[in-house]
Amino acid sequence: MLEIKDLVVNYGSIGALHGISLKVEKGSIVTLVGANGAGKTTTLRTISGIVPAKSGTITFAGEEITNLPPHRIVGRGLAQSPEGRMVFSNLTVMENLLMGAYLRNDKEGIAKDLTYIFAIFPRLKERELQTAGTLSGGEQQMLAIGRALMSKPQCLMLDEPSLGIAPLLVKTIFEKIVEINRELGLTILLVEQNANLALEVSHYGYVLETGRIILEDKSAALRENEEVRAAYLGG
């Protein structure tokens, strides 16, 4: 579904990604784990076209999307819930969700998806008309995920959904991620610092270190891997 080959990204003269390759199979949850500054967010931003790739290719659903403008990439069915959530604080919850459906014109479909999102995140329904700025961190994360879903993507990228959120809500959100994947058959690329959680919910995992992929395997296998345990899973 999504494939990256030898992707190189530089910020000015500083290299951020030194030729990484990864593959996300249709219907699976794939995770990219690694420490702060390893290049996880850069990877997602490059896939979405926000950061330009210096070399390498990104293919999505059989077509190359490397360095397309972000709105085109969303149009092809690749949505992202970005790091830091980036909800539109000045818009209401409802308006945020409708922004997610910006490229769609099928009123019925939009209404159906709204109902679905309100069903998995009832909190959002309760706060429908509040401005997003008044939501808690966890609620904003739900909104960011819901908003990304509203574009009816074929593949969803989630950047650090656990960041800065109360532990109880983190659990809920990860359950919902699994639920979405199962019920909609939606392909998910999950970037997480919390490797424990990420490897628990995902099928396949990549370990990123200073701009290089140093390890990849089935998530279950990675959880048993000595190196990974030592470095990312706290023993």
Next chain:
Amino acid sequence: MIEFIQQLLNGLGQGSIYALIALGYTMVFGVLRFINFAHGDVFMLGAFAGFYLGPKTLRLFGEGPSYSGAFAALVVAMVLCAVIGIVIEKLCYRPLRDRPKLTVLITAIGVSLFLENAGQLVFGANPQSFPELIVDRALEIPESWGAISGLTITVSQVLVFGVTLLLLFVLRYVVLKTKMGMAMRALSFNPVAASLMGINNDVVISFTFGLGSALAGAAGILTSIQQPSIDPLMGVNAGLKAFVAAVLGGIGNLPGAALGGLLIGVIEALVVGYVSPTYRDAIVFGVLILILIVKPTGLLGVSEREKV
């Protein structure tokens, strides 16, 4: 008292013009975080569009001044200015999107100077009298209305204020109820997140420039109906006052710009009426300095930390 109300009315007339221009400043600031120095000159171009095309649109509706002819001139000027605004953004500002703000600011100053001086070359530097689009006269207020009948209210005043209100409502609808309006608000809050929604930011920015410039064009026609003497430098002063209005209301805030414009118009009229016309410009900048010291976010603005 009647005198005071009269000054207020005069102030609202002028203030409507400032409000329309201020909206353009504030909208562009909202999406691009920069002050479009050339905006006042687009207002001037609106007036000249009316100067050259007004007589033609009048002829479409028969002989002499007519409301339909004036309305057509208004629409033509708005469309023309919208196109000019979009072209300016595309040619001069878009290539500089990722450059330091100072570079864009200097470019905008260059564009402004160019329009003013090219205007002098093309239109002539001397003031010209604007064609009579409508027959302006004082409205007769029946004696039975008491003291109010002492007021002088002209057709043009009513028209200017009415058209401004109409445009404000249209703008409000566009910004709050349409998809493009929502995209504008999203973009002004976070351009990256907006692009992740599938919004083509370039299109939204073009639209914003077009919308703001159309309002400035309308202001150009409306001001010329009230004061039918126009020249290529008329946008400098009006642009500065409108900018002060935008800051007064809270830059980036649409209702703030409208409110600020009306306030500046009224303040100006009161100073002219009760103090001295000499201080007309000075007092407006006094207001600017004061607001910058006391409440830099403006009357309706909310503070926003510059992003690192």
Next chain:
Amino acid sequence: MFERSKILLVATLLTFAGLSHFAGGISPYYFDILIGIGINIILAVGLNLVNGYTGQFSLGHAGFMAVGAYASSWLTLKYGYSMGSGTLNTTTVFVLALLGGGLGAALAGLIVGVPSLRLKGDYLAIVTLGVNEISKGVLQKAEPLGAQRGLGGMEQHTNFFWTFAFAAITIYVVLNLVGSTYGRGFLAVRDDEIAAEAMGINTTKYKVLAFVLAAFFAGIAGGLYAHFKQFIHPEGFNFLRSVDIVVMVILGGMGNTAGVVVAATLLTILPEFLRAVSRYEWLPEWLRHVAENRMILYSLLLIVLMLTRPQGLFGNFTGKRNSKLQ
């Protein structure tokens, strides 16, 4: 380094004093241009402190020039000619009046700068532009200063020596300042104001200091101008005069003093050149009109420079920082 530059300054001043004796031989037309160059160098190098080194944007430099011109003229008219006739005496009064004009402009700079420099560059541009227009408006109404009629009657004290001596002093002060701790403060403000603040640099202090100093030099330039032309008028200090100076700074390269000196020289000569061009009758009518109106060229120059070469003709804006600015 500091010592060497001091010696260099004294040597330059002495050279100018010597050259000044030959200046009488130049034709009045060229002499006029020459003094214009000196005055523009003072204005542009001073403004470069604000628009170049600290990355702010002032669009009202002519306003401060006006303050200096009027203040110094008022001083010499009031005190200059009542002190007897000794050369030393009138010269002393002239120099004191110049400094008085400079201080007056600096004070004006302080009053304008403190509120507006707390904000970002765009605001400053418009505030200074507004102040420029207001000060012009006030001068047009100020009866004791001649109002619309302008102010005249000053003796011609400004000569080659004083003009270029002050130009040299301006350059000396700016270069030394930029090379000092203060200079690093300026650059920090320009390169990243937020980071500079986070590091504990009082950014407002540096911005105000640069602004006040630039206003001071503008005041001196105004005084020199007034005592050269012997007649000043509010319109001579309008927004377009400010634009002239800004264009010199941008063309020379913001933050590049040598470049700005060259640009100030070129742009003082350019209008004379254009005036000559506009007299060529074989040129198309519109081209002659364009040549007559230098602002069209300036505006296009600004746009094209920003689009293609924002660092100016001689560099040093966003490019690699020159570690040896002095």
